[in-house]
Amino acid sequence: MKDAAFEQQMLARAARIALRGHGGGEPNPLVGCVLVDDQGTVIAEGFHRVCGQEHAEAMALRRAGARARGTTAYTTLEPCNHHGRTPPCSDALIRACVRRVVFAECDPNATASGGSARLRAAGIAVAHVRSGPCDDLNEPFRHRIATQLPWVMAKWAQSIDGAIATRSGDSKWISGERSRRLVHRERGRVDVIITGVGSAMTDDPRLTARGVRTRRKALRVLIDPQLTAPHSLALFDTSAAPTLVACLPDRLHAGPANGLRELGIEVSPLGPRGEVRPLLAALARERGVATVLIEAGGGLVGDLLREEIVNEAWIFVAPIIIGDAQARRAARGDAPELIADARQFRLVSSRRRGDDMLLQYRTLRDA
Numbered sequence: 186m187k188d189a190a191f192e193q194q195m196l197a198r199a200a201r202i203a204l205r206g207h208g209g210g211e212p213n214p215l216v217g218c219v220l221v222d223d224q225g226t227v228i229a230e231g232f233h234r235v236c237g238q239e240h241a242e243a244m245a246l247r248r249a250g251a252r253a254r255g256t257t258a259y260t261t262l263e264p265c266n267h268h269g270r271t272p273p274c275s276d277a278l279i280r281a282c283v284r285r286v287v288f289a290e291c292d293p294n295a296t297a298s299g300g301s302a303r304l305r306a307a308g309i310a311v312a313h314v315r316s317g318p319c320d321d322l323n324e325p326f327r328h329r330i331a332t333q334l335p336w337v338m339a340k341w342a343q344s345i346d347g348a349i350a351t352r353s354g355d356s357k358w359i360s361g362e363r364s365r366r367l368v369h370r371e372r373g374r375v376d377v378i379i380t381g382v383g384s385a386m387t388d389d390p391r392l393t394a395r396g397v398r399t400r401r402k403a404l405r406v407l408i409d410p411q412l413t414a415p416h417s418l419a420l421f422d423t424s425a426a427p428t429l430v431a432c433l434p435d436r437l438h439a440g441p442a443n444g445l446r447e448l449g450i451e452v453s454p455l456g457p458r459g460e461v462r463p464l465l466a467a468l469a470r471e472r473g474v475a476t477v478l479i480e481a482g483g484g485l486v487g488d489l490l491r492e493e494i495v496n497e498a499w500i501f502v503a504p505i506i507i508g509d510a511q512a513r514r515a516a517r518g519d520a521p522e523l524i525a526d527a528r529q530f531r532l533v534s535s536r537r538r539g540d541d542m543l544l545q546y547r548t549l550r551d552a
Contacts, residue, residue, distance in 0.1 A: 192314055195219050195259040196289050200318035202232045203261050208374025208400030209235040212475035214326035216241040220249050220256045228252050240265065242274040246281045253281040261319045263292040264300035275300040278309065285310040289319030293330045321533055328496060335469050339479040339486055340368060340499035341515045348512035349483065354387045360501040363539040366397065373399030375476040377468060381485035382409040391419045392480060393426050402426055408485055410459045412441035416448060423449045431455050431464050462492050487518035490528060498530065500544045
């Protein structure tokens with residue numbers, strides 16, 4: 186048996202590998218697997234690349250071949266134990282004569298769980314070892330299972346002093362080219378991109394992934410409660426990507442809504458007071474939406490924070506200072522009197538993108 190530090194190292198490695206499946210593996214969990222021999226040498230690795238195709242354990246075992254016999258498998262999630270689109274990973278590990286399996290988290294999906302018991306019954310040693318990187322990796326899947334809502338990420342670029350645009354609304358470009366390229370990559374990996382009518386009319390964005398390899402084509406969603414957006418917006422060109430406009434229920438069959446439908450735009454209802462949560466629940470339930478990217482101004486971001494549906498924030502901090510008290514901010518609408526009453530987040534990662542700094546935060550309730 187390897188020491189605790191080695192086991193944590195292998196689980197962290199499996200978590201990094203699992204991220205390669207982002208954009209292809211969802212709505213399944215992102216899973217990584219590392220096969221290690223008795224000398225601590227990595228024999229093979231695998232990750233869940235595409236939903237419906239081989240799982241991480243199956244990929245690692247296929248790559249290892251006969252060398253899998255007697256190895257220890259480190260996996261980010263308990264091996265599955267059900268026949269779905271693919272056979273159970275627990276059975277594959279048993280057939281390969283793996284000696285030991287170390288997994289970081291029990292599968293929260295009752296349909297697929299039970300792999301650890303199946304492995305033990307077959308005489309394979311099993312250990313459940315918690316891992317910080319694996320906890321972060323599995324968090325979106327746990328959230329989707331528990332809430333039946335997609336994982337929602339809000340992103341914005343801001344100056345050092347916290348402005349996302351000048352008072353006139355100019356924001357091109359606060360962040361640098363490398364940061365913008367990363368955003369395009371993420372657009373090509375999520376199911377839905379949401380913006381608000383204010384941002385759409387100010388910036389006229391296309392919200393498409395350009396200049397990067399895409400893994401899925403996101404549905405663009407415009408939150409326009411009163412259906413005031415002009416039909417000339419770039420979002421309404423559905424040759425680039427599909428678009429859905431969400432409005433108040435009493436506007437769902439009004440003239441503007443019918444005009445959008447004639448353009449090939451889908452129109453769906455918000456909650457009775459303009460809430461976005463019912464829309465997200467419907468998208469998850471009816472279309473299997475797992476991941477959502479918010480690219481919007483402070484008004485909509487503030488609304489979504491108050492609805493408590495933002496799970497993660499990607500903040501690109503650029504090396505500029507605007508210095509204007511009336512410059513626009515990333516979130517509006519709250520006015521806490523005490524710092525203790527402000528919304529709390531935890532830092533997940535920080536990394537440099539050119540001259541920008543990308544800060545990735547998650548809400549404390551999802552910790």
